[in-house]
Amino acid sequence: MSSTEKAIIIGGGISGKLAARVLSDVYKEVIILERDSEHAGPIARKGASQGEHLHALLHAGEHGLEELFPGITEKFYDSGAVKINSTIDLAWFHHGAWKVRYDGGYSTTLQTRPHLEWHIEQYIKRIPNVILRYNQVVEDFLYNKAENRITGVQLKNGSLKADLVVDASGVSSLTSKWLHKRRTPIPEEKVEINLSYISKQFQLAENHERDWRIKMVYPNPPQEKIGGTISRVEGNRHIVTIMGYHKAVNEKEVLKDESGFIELSKKLPRLDIYQEIEYATPLTKTSFYRIPHMVWRRFDKMELPNGLLLIGDTICRIDPVFGQGMSIAILEALSLQKLLQTGARQKVSAAFHKKAAKIISPIWNMVITEDFRYSATTGKRPFGLSIQQWYAKNIFLLSSQNQEVYDAFVKVMNLVRPITTLMTPSIIKSVLSHAFSRIHK
Numbered sequence: 001m002s003s004t005e006k007a008i009i010i011g012g013g014i015s016g017k018l019a020a021r022v023l024s025d026v027y028k029e030v031i032i033l034e035r036d037s038e039h040a041g042p043i044a045r046k047g048a049s050q051g052e053h054l055h056a057l058l059h060a061g062e063h064g065l066e067e068l069f070p071g072i073t074e075k076f077y078d079s080g081a082v083k084i085n086s087t088i089d090l091a092w093f094h095h096g097a098w099k100v101r102y103d104g105g106y107s108t109t110l111q112t113r114p115h116l117e118w119h120i121e122q123y124i125k126r127i128p129n130v131i132l133r134y135n136q137v138v139e140d141f142l143y144n145k146a147e148n149r150i151t152g153v154q155l156k157n158g159s160l161k162a163d164l165v166v167d168a169s170g171v172s173s174l175t176s177k178w179l180h181k182r183r184t185p186i187p188e189e190k191v192e193i194n195l196s197y198i199s200k201q202f203q204l205a206e207n208h209e210r211d212w213r214i215k216m217v218y219p220n221p222p223q224e225k226i227g228g229t230i231s232r233v234e235g236n237r238h239i240v241t242i243m244g245y246h247k248a249v250n251e252k253e254v255l256k257d258e259s260g261f262i263e264l265s266k267k268l269p270r271l272d273i274y275q276e277i278e279y280a281t282p283l284t285k286t287s288f289y290r291i292p293h294m295v296w297r298r299f300d301k302m303e304l305p306n307g308l309l310l311i312g313d314t315i316c317r318i319d320p321v322f323g324q325g326m327s328i329a330i331l332e333a334l335s336l337q338k339l340l341q342t343g344a345r346q347k348v349s350a351a352f353h354k355k356a357a358k359i360i361s362p363i364w365n366m367v368i369t370e371d372f373r374y375s376a377t378t379g380k381r382p383f384g385l386s387i388q389q390w391y392a393k394n395i396f397l398l399s400s401q402n403q404e405v406y407d408a409f410v411k412v413m414n415l416v417r418p419i420t421t422l423m424t425p426s427i428i429k430s431v432l433s434h435a436f437s438r439i440h441k
C-alpha cells in the first residue's frame, strides 16, 4: 500500500467514528487514535464525559445515521432504546407554556449517549479497512514546513505518517493548541453562557397515568435560568438532566450529598420533575459538566496546512440545551462523504470547512438568539437580534395552541427544514395576530 492511501483520525468520539465511516470509502486504510481505553459496553467514558448527560438525537441526525449505518435505528430498539411519537410523547414546557400535543407522524429515539455511540462503534469495527486503536494519546502533528503540510501525528511512543489527518479531538482541539503555539490566530466567535449540566439516573415508580416518555421544563428567560428534562432511556431507566445558565446552579451545594440533586429539582419552573424523582430510586451518582462558552472556530476563513481536516466539536461547540451537537457532526460527515465522492481529494479540506460553516451558521444563529435573552451572555450579537427574539417568542407561545405553527417549529428544531419555513404568509399572519392579542390583553 502506498503512503498516499492512509488517513488518521485523532479522537474516537462520535465525529471521529463518523469521519472514519466516510473516509473508509476512499482511503485504503483509516486509523482512529483514541486516548481512552476500550470500554466493555455502553458506559460513559472519561474522554467524552458529557455522555453522562441527556443526549437527544434530532430527526436530521437520526436520518443521517441511518444513511451512514443502515439498520442502526432498529439495533437501537433491539437493545432497549425507546421509540416515541415525537409530538405526543414529549411534554414540553417552554417560555411558560406547554406545547400542544398531537400526532405529527414522526418518531424520536430515546437512549443514552454511550448506548448510541456503542452501536456506532460496532458498525465501525466491522469495516475491514478501519482500525480503532485505544490508549493512543496524540501529542503533536508531524509538519513539513516547506510544503506547509501535516504529514502525520506524534504519539507518546513513536509517530505515524498519513496523507490526511483528521482532527476530531473535540472542543479542546489539538489543532487550536498547535496553531496557538505558532501564534497563528484562529478567527472565532465565542459566546459566554456559563452553563452547568447536572444529571442523575433514576428508577421511577410504576405510574399508569404517566402520559409522557420525555418531559422538558425549560426556563423562561431572562427571569428563569434553570431548566430540566426527564427522559426514559434504555434499561427501563430515566435520566434527569438539570441545566442552569450563568452560574445559576451552586455546584458544591448540589454535590454535597444525595439530597442536593432533589433539592435542585425544586428550583425548576415547574415541580413536575421533582414530583417524579422525590421518591424514585437513584441509580447513579450525580454528574456535573460545565460549558463556559460556545465557540465557533472559523477554519473556513483561514488558511490551514495541507493534509488537515477538522470535524465536530473541534470546529464548533454549541450550547447543548437544544440537542444539536451530534446532529451537526452527522450532517458534516454526510457533507464530507459527498465531497469525497466528487473525487476532489486534494482540495477536500478547504471545501469541507466551507460546507461545515454552512451547516453550522443557521444553527448557531438560532441558538445565540435564545442565549442572548440573558443580559449576562456576552459575545457578538447577531444582526436584528431583538426582532428575531420577538418573532421566536411568538412562535414558542403559539406552539402551545396552534398545531400548524408547532409542526413547522418541530421540523426546524429537528434540522429537517430551514428556518425560513417559519415565515410562510400563514405563520406570519398567526404571529402578528398573536402579538396583537398579547398587546391588547
Ligand SMILES: Cc1cc2nc3c(=O)[nH]c(=O)nc-3n(C[C@H](O)[C@H](O)[C@H](O)COP(=O)(O)OP(=O)(O)OC[C@H]3O[C@@H](n4cnc5c(N)ncnc54)[C@H](O)[C@@H]3O)c2cc1C
Binding pocket: 010, 011, 012, 013, 014, 015, 016, 033, 034, 035, 036, 046, 047, 048, 050, 053, 054, 055, 056, 057, 058, 136, 137, 138, 139, 168, 169, 170, 171, 174, 197, 289, 291, 311, 312, 313, 314, 320, 321, 322, 323, 324, 325, 326, 327, 329
Ligand atoms: C453536557 C452536554 C450535553 C450534550 N447534549 C447533547 C444532546 O442532547 N444532543 C446532541 O446532539 N449533542 C449534545 N451534546 C454535544 C455532543 O456531545 C457533541 O457535539 C459531540 O459529542 C461531539 O463529538 P466529537 O466527537 O466532536 O467530540 P468529543 O465527544 O469531545 O470526542 C473527542 C474524542 O477525542 C478524544 N481525544 C481528545 N484528544 C485526544 C488526543 N490528543 N489523542 C487521542 N484522542 C483524543 C477524546 O477522548 C474523545 O473520545 C452535548 C454536549 C454536552 C457537553
